[in-house]
Amino acid sequence: xxxxxxxxxxxxxxxxxxxxxxxxxxxxxxxxxxxxxxxxxxxxxxxxxxxxxxxxxxxxxxxxxxxxxxxxxxxxxxxxxxxxxxxxxxxxxxxxxxxxxxxxxxxxxxxxxxxxxxxxxxxxxxxxxxxxxxxxxxxxxxxxxxxxxxxxxxxxxxxxxxxxxxxxxxxxxxxxxxxxxxxxxxxxxxxxxxxxxxxxxxxxxxxxxxxxxxxxxxxxxxxxxxxxxxxxxxxxxxxxxxxxxxxxxxxxxxxxxxxxxxxxxxxxxxxxxxxxxxxxxxxxxxxxxxxxx
Numbered sequence: 001x002x003x004x005x006x007x008x009x010x011x012x013x014x015x016x017x018x019x020x021x022x023x024x025x026x027x028x029x030x031x032x033x034x035x036x037x038x039x040x041x042x043x044x045x046x047x048x049x050x051x052x053x054x055x056x057x058x059x060x061x062x063x064x065x066x067x068x069x070x071x072x073x074x075x076x077x078x079x080x081x082x083x084x085x086x087x088x089x090x091x092x093x094x095x096x097x098x099x100x101x102x103x104x105x106x107x108x109x110x111x112x113x114x115x116x117x118x119x120x121x122x123x124x125x126x127x128x129x130x131x132x133x134x135x136x137x138x139x140x141x142x143x144x145x146x147x148x149x150x151x152x153x154x155x156x157x158x159x160x161x162x163x164x165x166x167x168x169x170x171x172x173x174x175x176x177x178x179x180x181x182x183x184x185x186x187x188x189x190x191x192x193x194x195x196x197x198x199x200x201x202x203x204x205x206x207x208x209x210x211x212x213x214x215x216x217x218x219x220x221x222x223x224x225x226x227x228x229x230x231x232x233x234x235x236x237x238x239x240x241x242x243x244x245x246x247x248x249x250x251x252x253x254x255x256x257x258x259x260x261x262x263x264x265x266x267x268x269x270x271x272x273x274x275x276x277x278x279x280x281x282x283x284x285x286x287x288x289x290x291x292x293x
Contacts, residue, residue, distance in 0.1 A: 005032040006048070006066070019061075023068045025053045039080035041088060045069065049077035049090070056090055056107075072107055074098055081123035083131050083145035091120030091133065099148065112150045113138055122174035124182070134171035134184060155194075155201050163192050163203050166210070175215040183223060185212030191225050191234075206241035207232045 001007070006019040024033035037049035046066075048057045056072045079091035086102035095118045098107040113120065113135050122134030131143040132153065140153040170187035177183065180196040190210040194201045208230030216224045223234040230245040244250050 002034050002036065002051075003032065006035050006038075008061075019066050021066060023066075024048065024057060025050055025055045025071065037077065037080055039082075041082050042086065047080055047088065049074075049080065051076060051078075051093075070105070072100075074107060078119060079121055079123045081125050081131065083125045083143075084129050085145045087145060089123050089131070089133075091123050091135075093119040095120070095135070097133065110143075110148055110150075112141055112143065122171050122184070124174045124176060126176055126182070127180055132174060132182065134169075134174050136170055137168050140184070154199075159201050163201060164189050172212055173215050175217070177217045177223065178221060183215045185215050185225065187211050191215070204234060206234070206243075208241075208243045208245065 004018075006021045006024070007016055008019050009016050021033050021035075024035075033048070033050045034052050035048050036051040037047075039047040039049075041047065044060075046059045046061055048059060049055075050057070054073060054075045054077070056074045056077050058069045058072075060067045060069055074090055074092060075096065076093035077090050078093050081089045083089065088100045088107075090098040090107065092098070095113040095115055097110050097112050097120055099110050100107040112133060115138065118136045118138055120133060120135045122132070124132045124134075125145075126132060129145065131145060133141050133143060133150075135141075140155070141150050142153050143150045164186075167188040169189070171184060172187060173183075173185040175183045175185075182194040182196070184192040184194070186192065188210055189203065191204045191207050191212050192201055193204050207225050208227045211228040212225055213228060214226040216226075218224060218233075221236060223236065225232045225234065225241075230243050231250055232241045232243045234241050
């Protein structure tokens with residue numbers, strides 16, 4: 001959380017408890033750490049981003065004890081990913097994109113984006129071995145994990161212009177589904193869909209609103225889009241959205257208003273959170289059982 005520290009949910013006992021985070025850096029010596037991102041790598045280490053402290057922490061969690069393995073100075077960390085080579089990537093609220101190879105101790109800055117006014121919310125290791133990354137007012141970029149060379153994803157210019165008709169490209173989330181297609185959430189320009197089969201990108205109409213917050217796929221292959229005004233389920237067999245709003249029981253107005261804040265567990269249940277705009281209450285967890293929808 002931003003102000004209340006770090007919490008863990010036990011899937012067996014269904015209990016939430018605060019994690020002792022005394023060793024983690026906060027905005028000041030007396031503040032709890034402002035944890036804005038949590039990421040687990042392929043070795044089971046937990047990576048935490050402390051936004052205002054501008055720190056990234058590598059931690060282990062065993063027997064209910066969180067141990068800090070290393071702390072890295074990274075300015076305003078925003079997003080995490082791990083590529084097929086085991087390299088950890090960190091996007092930031094700046095054009096700086098950092099990477100740390102598995103055997104190395106420190107992160108190094110890579111050269112992907114140059115415009116100083118951008119930020120990098122999207123990092124997507126794809127099933128084909130490449131990694132895509134999205135940044136504000138920049139083209140979607142593809143990174144080769146072997147040599148860290150990057151190049152613009154070659155969308156047709158007319159297709160891209162048709163997708164970004166309002167404002168500018170403001171990405172919020174990027175997701176690859178079980179078919180290998182890529183979905184990109186944006187502010188103002190809705191939900192974009194890239195077909196791996198055709199290489200074309202298009203806007204998928206019908207979301208509750210055009211400000212997308214997070215994207216997830218359920219066990220039936222439906223695509224769920226959390227937005228600033230409700231939750232949408234896209235059925236690809238008929239090409240239509242079924243939308244859910246506050247009146248349907250999802251609570252609040254904005255669903256998962258920060259990108260990447262959703263996941264699906266082994267049982268096919270999608271977890272996300274809501275934010276009540278009028279009372280400015282803390283986040284609540286809401287659960288959607290896919291089988292019952």
